[in-house]
Amino acid sequence: MDKIDKKYIIAIDGFAATGKSFLAKELAKRLNILYIDTGAMYRALGYFFVSNNISLTDENIEKYLDTLDIKLEYVNLEVKVYLNNEDITDKIRTEEVSMAASDVSKNKNVRQRLVKMQREMAGKESVVLEGRDTTSVVFPNADLKIYLVASPDVRALRRQKDLEKKGQILSIEEIKASLQKRDLQDSTRKESPLIKVEDAIEVDTTNLSKSETVEFVINLLKERVTL
Numbered sequence: 547m548d549k550i551d552k553k554y555i556i557a558i559d560g561f562a563a564t565g566k567s568f569l570a571k572e573l574a575k576r577l578n579i580l581y582i583d584t585g586a587m588y589r590a591l592g593y594f595f596v597s598n599n600i601s602l603t604d605e606n607i608e609k610y611l612d613t614l615d616i617k618l619e620y621v622n623l624e625v626k627v628y629l630n631n632e633d634i635t636d637k638i639r640t641e642e643v644s645m646a647a648s649d650v651s652k653n654k655n656v657r658q659r660l661v662k663m664q665r666e667m668a669g670k671e672s673v674v675l676e677g678r679d680t681t682s683v684v685f686p687n688a689d690l691k692i693y694l695v696a697s698p699d700v701r702a703l704r705r706q707k708d709l710e711k712k713g714q715i716l717s718i719e720e721i722k723a724s725l726q727k728r729d730l731q732d733s734t735r736k737e738s739p740l741i742k743v744e745d746a747i748e749v750d751t752t753n754l755s756k757s758e759t760v761e762f763v764i765n766l767l768k769e770r771v772t773l
Contacts, residue, residue, distance in 0.1 A: 548576050548764055555668065556763075558676035559740060560689045560694030561729050562644070563701035563708075565751045566676035569694065571758045573674045575623050577767075578700070582667050583618060584677035585647065586627045587660050589638035592617045592646030594629060597637075600673045602649045605655060616660075618667070639712060648728050651678070652735045669745055677704060679738035681746050690770050691746040692763060700752050701725055 556573060558566050564671040565586065574581035594614055597603050617628040627635045636644075650656055660686050664675065668685070675684065696704075702721045709716055716724075732740040742748065747766060751759050 548768075550577065550672075550768065550771055552672075553670070554672050554689040554767070554769050555685050555687075555689035556674040556690045557680040557740065557748065558674070558692045558769060559678060559742070560676075560692075561740065563703070564694035564696045564727055565704070565756070565764065566694055568756055569759055569763060570674045570690075571625075572756070573763060576760065576764060577672070577674070578665070579597070579672040579674055580620065581625055582664055582673055582675035583627070584660070584664055584675050584680060585773040586618065586635075586638060586665070587616050587633040588647040588651045588656075589643050590614075590627055590629045590634060591650045591656060592640045592648075593634055595650065596642055596646045602646060604653060607650060607653045611655060611659065612714075616663070636712075640714065641709070641716070641721075643674050645724070645728065648669045648731045652731075652737055657683075657737050661714060678732050678740040681743045682741055682755045683738045686743070690763075690765070690767050691743060692750045692766075693742045693746040695748060695750050695752075696736075697752045698722060698725070726752045 558570055560566050567583070594610065595606070600606050615630050618625040619628065623634050626633060628659060629639060664684050677684070681688060681693070702718050702725060705721050705725065706716065706718060749759065749762065
């Protein structure tokens, strides 16, 4: 375990399937810090509307938002996601919920509420978080900002493997189409679109192994926080 005796924030942004979640989780384990899964929070909201067959309109979002209680717990080095006290950790990683999360994240009130929660969760301890606006909106003063990229083919293959583990079989073409649609939504939405901020370090994971990516970022962190 790597240990840095200084409070710090690591913020990771990037499109879907570039390796953000794995990197954030591994950094949390290696550094023994809190992992805030921002994407899971939006997925939790999206899951509510999908599972209840409620149209994702601004009117409906406003109607139900205050009735939804989202909690994240770090249990045995894994993040558990709860919606109104129900463990939905294994229910939010579908393509349908992924698209719903992207839709619900366009709502200004949703983003304001969840950003407030994320900042409160950070509290007084070191944290790592990933998402679409963690470097630009949630923690613009993060000690280390990472922007992950990867080739479309590699991203689609990674997503396909993840879905297969959950029993979901989709073709590469279907996944590519879904990722392209998600990319467009994330980068063009009115509220907090995905952008690469000026001081973020771009890391291309196309030809990097998972362990190589983790080591690279840890070395960057040590350089930043020990200056």
